[in-house]
Every structure is written in C-alpha cells, then in structure tokens.
Amino acid sequence: MKIASDQSTGTFVALPGETEALKARVAARVVAIRPLTPVDRASFPDEAGDATQFSRADVDIDFPLDAIGTDLSALMTIAIGGVFSIKGMTGIRIVDMKLPLEFAAAHLGPQFGVSGSFALTGVRGRPIIGTIVKPALGLRPHETAEMVGELIEAGVDFIKDDEKLMSPAYSSLKDRVAAVMPKILDHEQKTGKKVMYAFGISHADPDEMMRNHDRVLEAGGNCAVVNINSIGFGGLAFLRKRSGLVLHAHRNGWDILTRHAGLGFEFSVWQQFWRLLGVDQFQINGIRVKYWEPDDSFVRSYKAVTTPLFSDRDVALPVIGSGQWGGQAPDTIAATGGSTNLLYLCGGGIVSHPGGPGAGVKAVKQAWEAAVAGVPLEAYAKDHPELRQSIEKFADGKAA
Amino acid sequence: MKIASDQSTGTFVALPGETEALKARVAARVVAIRPLTPVDRASFPDEAGDATQFSRADVDIDFPLDAIGTDLSALMTIAIGGVFSIKGMTGIRIVDMKLPLEFAAAHLGPQFGVSGSFALTGVRGRPIIGTIVKPALGLRPHETAEMVGELIEAGVDFIKDDEKLMSPAYSSLKDRVAAVMPKILDHEQKTGKKVMYAFGISHADPDEMMRNHDRVLEAGGNCAVVNINSIGFGGLAFLRKRSGLVLHAHRNGWDILTRHAGLGFEFSVWQQFWRLLGVDQFQINGIRVKYWEPDDSFVRSYKAVTTPLFSDRDVALPVIGSGQWGGQAPDTIAATGGSTNLLYLCGGGIVSHPGGPGAGVKAVKQAWEAAVAGVPLEAYAKDHPELRQSIEKFADGKAA
Numbered sequence: 001m002k003i004a005s006d007q008s009t010g011t012f013v014a015l016p017g018e019t020e021a022l023k024a025r026v027a028a029r030v031v032a033i034r035p036l037t038p039v040d041r042a043s044f045p046d047e048a049g050d051a052t053q054f055s056r057a058d059v060d061i062d063f064p065l066d067a068i069g070t071d072l073s074a075l076m077t078i079a080i081g082g083v084f085s086i087k088g089m090t091g092i093r094i095v096d097m098k099l100p101l102e103f104a105a106a107h108l109g110p111q112f113g114v115s116g117s118f119a120l121t122g123v124r125g126r127p128i129i130g131t132i133v134k135p136a137l138g139l140r141p142h143e144t145a146e147m148v149g150e151l152i153e154a155g156v157d158f159i160k161d162d163e164k165l166m167s168p169a170y171s172s173l174k175d176r177v178a179a180v181m182p183k184i185l186d187h188e189q190k191t192g193k194k195v196m197y198a199f200g201i202s203h204a205d206p207d208e209m210m211r212n213h214d215r216v217l218e219a220g221g222n223c224a225v226v227n228i229n230s231i232g233f234g235g236l237a238f239l240r241k242r243s244g245l246v247l248h249a250h251r252n253g254w255d256i257l258t259r260h261a262g263l264g265f266e267f268s269v270w271q272q273f274w275r276l277l278g279v280d281q282f283q284i285n286g287i288r289v290k291y292w293e294p295d296d297s298f299v300r301s302y303k304a305v306t307t308p309l310f311s312d313r314d315v316a317l318p319v320i321g322s323g324q325w326g327g328q329a330p331d332t333i334a335a336t337g338g339s340t341n342l343l344y345l346c347g348g349g350i351v352s353h354p355g356g357p358g359a360g361v362k363a364v365k366q367a368w369e370a371a372v373a374g375v376p377l378e379a380y381a382k383d384h385p386e387l388r389q390s391i392e393k394f395a396d397g398k399a400a
Numbered sequence: 401m402k403i404a405s406d407q408s409t410g411t412f413v414a415l416p417g418e419t420e421a422l423k424a425r426v427a428a429r430v431v432a433i434r435p436l437t438p439v440d441r442a443s444f445p446d447e448a449g450d451a452t453q454f455s456r457a458d459v460d461i462d463f464p465l466d467a468i469g470t471d472l473s474a475l476m477t478i479a480i481g482g483v484f485s486i487k488g489m490t491g492i493r494i495v496d497m498k499l500p501l502e503f504a505a506a507h508l509g510p511q512f513g514v515s516g517s518f519a520l521t522g523v524r525g526r527p528i529i530g531t532i533v534k535p536a537l538g539l540r541p542h543e544t545a546e547m548v549g550e551l552i553e554a555g556v557d558f559i560k561d562d563e564k565l566m567s568p569a570y571s572s573l574k575d576r577v578a579a580v581m582p583k584i585l586d587h588e589q590k591t592g593k594k595v596m597y598a599f600g601i602s603h604a605d606p607d608e609m610m611r612n613h614d615r616v617l618e619a620g621g622n623c624a625v626v627n628i629n630s631i632g633f634g635g636l637a638f639l640r641k642r643s644g645l646v647l648h649a650h651r652n653g654w655d656i657l658t659r660h661a662g663l664g665f666e667f668s669v670w671q672q673f674w675r676l677l678g679v680d681q682f683q684i685n686g687i688r689v690k691y692w693e694p695d696d697s698f699v700r701s702y703k704a705v706t707t708p709l710f711s712d713r714d715v716a717l718p719v720i721g722s723g724q725w726g727g728q729a730p731d732t733i734a735a736t737g738g739s740t741n742l743l744y745l746c747g748g749g750i751v752s753h754p755g756g757p758g759a760g761v762k763a764v765k766q767a768w769e770a771a772v773a774g775v776p777l778e779a780y781a782k783d784h785p786e787l788r789q790s791i792e793k794f795a796d797g798k799a800a
Contacts, residue, residue, distance in 0.1 A: 022538035025570055044660055045441065047692070067537050069568045072604040073630035078537075078564045081629060081653030085691045137467050137478075138422035164478045168469045170425055204472040204633040204677070206606060207641070229481060230473035232632005233604040241607070253481030256657060256664050260444055264656050277604065291485045292447070 003083050003092075004028035004061050026067035032060040043091025043262030054090050070106035072233055072273050075099075080265070091262035097269045104310035107276035112246045114341050117281060117317045120222055120246065121157045121196050126368050127344040128196075129361055130158030130319075134347055137164055141171050145179035152187045152195050154350065154357035158343060160198035163227055163250035166212075173199060173212050181219040198223040198248040202231055206238035217244045223281075228274055229253035240278030248319065249279040259292060267297070268304035275309060275316050281343055282316040287331040289322035299335045306339070318342045325349025325360075325394040326367025326377075326387065333371045340372060354389045363390035403483050403492075404428035404461050426467035428479075432460040443491025443662030454490050470506035472633055472673050475499075480665075491662035497669045504710035507676035512646045514741050517681060517717045520622055520646065521557045521596050526768050527744040528596075529761055530558030530719075534747055537564055541571050545579035552587045552595050554750065554757035558743060560598035560625055563650035566612075573599060573612050581619040598623040598648040602631055606638040617644045623681075628674055629653035640678030648719065649679040659692060667697070668704035675709060675716050681743060682716040687731045689722035699735045706739070718742045725749025725760075725794040726767025726777075726787065733771045740772065754789045763790035 042048035201212035353360030363386035370380035442448035601612035753760030770780035
C-alpha cells in the first residue's frame with residue numbers, strides 16, 4: 001500500500017485536491033499479495049533494528065496507464081525508481097513487469113534483432129560465433145587490425161571491441177575504423193563473407209555518439225557496442241532513431257542493480273526497457289561464467305530476452321559470453337530448449353586454443369554440432385581433434 | 401589488483417599483444433590499501449559461503465587518463481561499472497573519485513548554478529523557499545494552475561511539478577504550461593517577482609524532451625525538473641547543450657545505488673558526473689526526512705554538492721527537501737556551516753499550515769531568520785505567530 005500510494009498520489013495525508021475522482025484516475029492499486037517464507041536477515045541491514053525475522057511477500061501493483069503514459073522515463077520514475085527510497089523497508093526487489101499493448105506501438109524496438117543478425121552474418125543452423133579483441137585496452141589501431149586479420153582468417157562470424165574500448169587517445173575510433181574495416185571488406189571481397197565487427201561507439205554526448213555511429217557506417221561497418229547503462233535511455237533512444245547499425249548492448253554496471261537477491265531488479269524487468277528502446281543484441285553472460293552470476297540467473301536472463309514482449313520482432317539476439325569455449329554448449333542448449341538462435345562469444349576459448357584461433361573456432365563449432373545432435377562432447381571429440389584439444393586445455397575452467 | 405586488472409587490460413593470462421609498453425600506457429594501478437576493521441556479514445550474502453568474518457579495506461586505484469579520456473560514459477564503464485561483476489567479492493562500494501583537471505574543460509557544467517538561481521528568483525540573504533504541487537499525480541492542468549495561483553500568493557520563490565508528473569494524458573505538459581505560466585507572468589507583471597516554476601520535462605527520447613524544454617522556454621518559463629536516472633547521461637548531455645532553462649535534478653532511483661552501505665556508490669562520487677553534465681539544482685534530501693536516508697548521509701551529500709570539483713562555477717545549488725517545514729533549519733544551517741545558499745523545499749510544511757500556505761511561507765522564513773541569528777526556534781516563535789503554529793503542528797514530524 002505504501003508503495004502504491006507513494007508512487008501515485010504521493011502523500012499519506014488527505015489533501016484538499018485529492019478527490020475520489022482523482023484517485024480513480026491515477027491511483028496505483030495493490031491487486032494481490034502472496035506471502036513468502038520469512039527470512040532471518042534484512043537485505044538493507046541498517047533497517048533491521050533488533051528484528052531477527054523479516055516477513056516477505058510478492059505483491060502485484062497495478063498502475064493506471066493514464067498516470068504514466070508510454071514514455072519509458074516516466075515508467076521508470078513512477079513505477080520503479082521511487083520504491084527504493086521508502087523508509088523502513090528491509091528489502092525490495094522488482095521481480096516482474098507486464099506492460100500493456102500501448103507500449104508496443106510507442107517504441108521502435110530492435111531494428112535488426114535476431115533475423116537481421118543472422119542475415120548480415122550469413123550464418124544458418126548454428127550460433128553466430130564471435131570473439132573479442134584482447135587485451136581490452138592498450139592496443140593501437142594497427143595492432144587491433146592485425147589481431148582482427150588473424151581472427152577473420154580463423155573463421156569467426158563476429159568480432160567486437162571490448163566494452164571498455166571507445167575512443168581513447170591511443171586508439172581513436174576514427175583511426176581504429178580506418179585500420180580495421182579494410183580487413184573486413186577485403187575478406188568480404190575475397191570470400192563473400194562479411195564478418196560483423198562491433199565498434200565501441202558509446203559516448204555520454206549523443207551528438208558525439210552519432211558522429212561515431214556515422215564513421216562506422218560510412219566505412220562499411222554494420223555493428224556497434226553500446227554501453228547502455230553509461231549512455232542511459234536518452235543515449236539509446238537518440239541513437240536508435242537515427243541508426244543504421246546493429247546495436248550490440250553491453251550491460252556493464254547492471255550487476256549493482258541485480259546482484260543482491262533481495263534488492264534491485266530482476267534482469268527480466270530491466271531488459272524490457274532496453275528492448276523497447278531498440279537493442280538488437282543483448283549480452284547476458286552464460287553457463288559457468290567468470291563473473292558472479294550463477295547459472296540459474298543466466299537461464300532466467302536467456303528466457304527473458306528471447307520471450308516476446310508483444311511480438312517476435314521485439315526479441316533481442318541473446319549474446320552468450322564470459323569464459324566460454326564450447327564446453328558449455330550442451331548445458332547452454334538445454335537452457336535454450338534446443339535453439340541455436342544466439343551469438344556465442346568466446347575470448348580465450350578461441351584465441352588461446354593450442355592449435356591457434358582457427359582451430360579454436362573449429363572446436364567451438366564442433367562443440368555446438370555435438371550439443372545440437374545430443375552427442376556428449378567427449379564422444380564427439382574422438383574424431384574431432386580441435387574439440388579434443390579444447391577439452392584438454394579448457395575443461396578445468398581456464399578459458400576466461 | 402583484481403579490480404585494477406579487470407578494468408584495464410582485462411585478463412589474467414598473459415596474452416601475445418600484452419607488452420610492458422602496453423601496460424604502462426593503460427594499466428590501472430593500486431596505489432594504496434588501508435585496512436578497515438573486518439565485519440561479520442557479507443554485503444552480498446550469496447558470496448558469504450561458510451565465512452563468518454569479512455576483511456575490508458579502502459583501496460586507491462589510479463587509472464591513466466590515456467585509458468579513459470574525458471568522456472563520462474567511458475569513465476563510468478571503465479572505472480566503475482565493471483567492478484560490481486567481479487566474482488568472490490563479498491561487497492564493494494565506490495567511496496570517492498578524484499578527477500584530473502582535463503575533465504573541467506571537457507564538460508559544460510551548470511549553466512545557471514547557485515548564482516543564476518538566486519538572480520532569477522531575486523532572493524537574497526536567505527534560502528530560496530520552494531514548494532511542490534500535490535497531490536503528485538491526478539490534477540488536471542486547470543486544477544494545477546489554481547493551486548499554483550494560491551502558492552504564488554503565499555509568497556513562495558519556487559514551485560515544482562512532482563518528479564512523477566511529466567506529460568500524462570490527463571495533464572499534458574503543453575496544457576499545463578498554458579495553464580500555469582499566465583499565473584507566473586501575471587504575478588511578475590504586478591509585483592516584479594517572477595516565481596521560478598520547474599516543469600517536469602523528462603522524456604526517454606531526447607528529441608521529445610527538447611520539445612518539452614522549448615514549450616516551457618517559449619511560454620516564458622525558466623526551470624525544468626529532470627529525472628536524471630531515468631533520462632541517463634545521454635538525455636542530460638543532449639539537453640544541457642541546448643538548454644535555456646535552469647535544470648533541477650531529481651535523483652529518483654538513486655537510492656538503489658547507495659542505500660546498502662556496503663554496496664554501490666557514495667553520492668559524492670555519483671553527483672560528480674551529473675554536475676559535469678550540467679545540473680544546476682540538485683535534490684539531496686535534508687534533515688529528518690521521510691525517506692530512508694539518515695542525517696549524516698544527507699550532510700555528506702550537502703558537502704559533496706557544494707564543494708567545487710574544479711571551480712565555484714561547477715557547484716550545483718543544493719535542494720533540501722522531504723518532510724521539511726522550517727523546524728530543521730537550525731540543524732540544516734549547522735550542516736551548511738552557516739550558508740543559506742540553498743533551495744528549501746517544503747510540501748505539507750507550507751500547504752498544510754493551520755493559517756494557510758501564506759502563513760506557511762512566513763513560518764519557514766521565520767525559522768530561517770532564527771537559525772541564521774542562532775536564536776532557538778521556540779524563543780523566536782514567541783513573537784512570530786506563524787512559526788509558533790508550525791511548531792505546534794509539525795514538531796512531531798507530521799510535515800511529510
């Protein structure tokens with residue numbers, strides 16, 4: 001009740017103007033309360049006082065569309081942003097959000113999405129295999145381009161700048177595009193295969209970000225990494241309306257909104273905003289990652305990002321990465337229900353393969369063939385030497 | 401070390417390209433570690449395992465400017481955003497951030513700030529006294545305008561839309577501006593005093609937000625509420641470059657980034673981004689607020705927002721609000737070191753005054769006169785009846 005009241009009419013004292021008609025127009029309503037088992041610790045410890053047991057419940061709150069409209073900044077402000085300020089709450093987490101159909105027409109959503117990503121890379125019947133240029137920072141443009149040349153030769157479908165690489169002095173985006181794109185275009189000319197390269201175009205200033213976007217597009221590029229938390233709704237909305245690039249979202253910073261299980265947001269809630277705004281590809285970790293996220297949380301994220309909000313067109317391509325080398329393919333495909341509509345990002349799992357990056361790509365493809373066929377990797381590796389080498393090197397978790 | 405490494409070169413295995421020269425160019429460095437007393441609980445409980453004691457330390461990390469540049473989305477991504485993803489950390493909080501001088505020239509900062517806010521309201525020698533139109537949601541434009549008329553007559557310097565009010569169907573910004581601005585301009589014509597009205601112009605789409613901005617400016621308005629978390633860096637950067645309005649920042653949603661004392665950010669870190677981007681007025685709660693924030697946290701926020709980053713021009717006007725009625729003036733002035741360079745926002749503390757809003761404004765001014773003179777409120781109230789009535793009504797904490 002406190003949340004519903006705070007977040008709509010905004011006061012607990014009856015005010016002169018607050019008529020029943022007004023309440024009917026805009027008041028949020030608690031429509032269901034489902035008690036959960038109590039817990040013995042407060043998610044906000046400073047609110048615990050002397051208590052040793054804390055009641056919990058799932059609460060459904062309806063907000064009238066009339067109070068919010070379809071603007072996502074209003075939705076965030078009214079339905080979510082304020083709830084974390086309420087005194088005396090020992091914990092609060094937004095676990096689900098269902099938007100009415102009006103939001104479908106009000107937002108552009110993904111421009112390329114799943115089908116566009118597969119069409120542009122020419123991949124069919126398996127995941128798009130991607131990798132990341134490492135080290136994350138410090139390479140000059142010609143050094144990046146050399147690595148890109150090797151990775152292209154290795155047969156990857158997709159390469160990206162590390163999300164921490166945008167346009168520092170030692171590797172301006174302009175120079176990096178000028179160094180990298182000829183490699184991509186030459187390879188396309190020779191083989192017909194255009195490797196998708198995601199350049200880091202993020203900038204706090206949307207005008208600057210748009211200039212970065214234009215640079216990539218004009219040079220023949222077709223993809224960009226955007227650090228969605230660091231540019232905000234405004235940055236992504238501005239970009240999407242003008243974009244000719246596939247937008248690959250990195251969620252850097254998201255962890256603080258979700259990592260404490262009693263606080264913040266479920267990814268399933270948060271990702272709805274970004275998909276409506278127009279993310280085409282969404283990084284969501286993977287199985288047995290090097291970060292904190294447990295596998296079950298990843299599986300929920302996968303389901304969230306691949307479940308239509310209103311139609312198939314608003315689904316983003318799940319980007320599965322972090323410590324991946326192919327060994328997680330069987331568990332990943334179990335999570336996807338057999339789908340290979342995903343981008344599988346391997347860093348060390350490809351470039352540190354004992355046979356070189358080319359063997360690394362082969363090994364990853366073999367792992368997915370085995371997983372799709374339901375054949376155990378060990379068995380498939382018997383007549384697939386690249387996969388066998390991967391298992392020998394990475395099965396102990398060293399691919400990160 | 402893990403943070404410094406993860407956030408710069410981004411790997412723990414030696415890679416072919418990772419030379420010493422590269423590391424010197426971009427590697428982050430741990431420059432100091434100051435152990436803190438251990439604690440008996442993990443801030444991220446799921447990381448606790450069987451441990452019953454958790455080591456803590458303040459750690460200083462230097463990032464080379466060459467690795468980041470002056471773009472704030474890069475700064476957020478590289479220096480901050482990634483640290484919350486690191487596995488095995490039982491808690492992490494960014495408690496301070498010192499930026500090099502290069503950031504001063506790279507960002508516009510506040511356009512109006514403290515001096516502009518006082519000049520535009522014509523207030524001298526006391527805080528700007530402000531109020532909020534309540535109920536938060538549901539009033540139609542003509543109803544809002546009626547309330548504004550009363551509040552203007554009461555003698556307030558500043559009025560704002562509730563942060564949850566932007567442009568819903570029942571009160572479009574266009575109609576609200578059309579209804580409210582004549583009240584402001586008529587009063588200015590009659591009295592020479594132009595009340596500053598902050599209209600809620602936030603929108604996830606910067607183009608739409610700019611249209612909202614233009615509507616306010618064209619109608620003679622001079623201020624706007626922006627929900628900075630909901631529009632993001634991109635929204636604010638875009639707006640500030642084109643703005644003719646005082647930008648009044650509401651930090652709705654900030655709580656989830658800061659409320660758990662072992663996680664997230666100190667406000668002192670986070671506010672630096674927004675001031676560089678151009679916030680003129682910054683809401684920071686106050687003494688004995690209705691929200692969760694304890695007084696000592698507010699005092700730190702006040703000091704943060706009023707301490708120059710590079711010069712006085714980058715200071716934002718502190719906006720002190722939530723449950724305020726004047727009774728907190730003595731404790732507030734103790735926190736400000738005697739300064740009255742602030743906007744003092746009272747909702748119920750003004751409109752619910754027994755003598756009406758006019759008496760409410762007088763009472764708040766009297767409370768500040770007493771606080772500035774160092775006279776106890778009870779004593780000052782003896783020959784200031786409006787203050788006396790406020791004390792009788794609100795001293796038990798009912799002004800929220």
